[in-house]
Amino acid sequence: MFREFLPSLRKQSLVTKRPASIADMMEEFWREPFGSFPSFPLLKDQGYPTLDISEADSQIIVKAELPGLEPNDVEITVDDDMLSIKGEKKFEEEEKKDNYHRIERSYGSFHRTVLLPCAVKSDEVKAKFDKGVLTITMAKSEKEKGRKIMIES
Template structure:
């Protein structure tokens, strides 16, 4: 088991993120401008690692793969898309709507050893699996230099 440094602000960030997701509000800067854009919702992800690759699993239920876009730019992987609200049925009364609809985006800074040219994406049963292979790290070798 590897040691993870404790970040005292991570719990505060998690609490703020939950508040923003539930209330649909954004963080305002002192000038009144929007300091951080908050999407309509944000899919849950799991990130794991093996010796060969990193794996990002994103839950995207009831979303078509055509409505999802994955990009990598300057070491940042972004998953974005939209879950569309079901059309209104005049014969149906909704008693509770708890699922999130609308646009979403999640971004992740990639580790330096990620081979961005070989990323694979699989989409099945509402799960997006992104396989991010690792590159071989160059081995440092010791070379003796003759002094003349």
């Protein structure tokens, strides 16, 4: 009986942005078990989407996993040394005849802001979306490239 109502309960909790049932609270606990404990700052800082940030001589590359999204579902902004990625993953209406035991895919809006290793040229940012991976390439600002300093003896 409960399995029949799970998709509608999940949808209701997304609309109201709060748990609609004890099942939602349990699901949230299993998704982020230490989220309410301030003594676990490393676990609490994990965000969505997960990011890989790498640096080369002249550019910074950020890769974000965004499965199930389309490029028009995501907004990217860059301001000096801050990168923001935000968007929304919409709930797909499930067929009533399906007999769900569990729904683990997450839905809803997300917003992730990270500090980049250095300032970048915001007018030279390029983004590519391929197979659920968003790749953002940013050219370093001239003032941040640095120069080699000779040591006098």
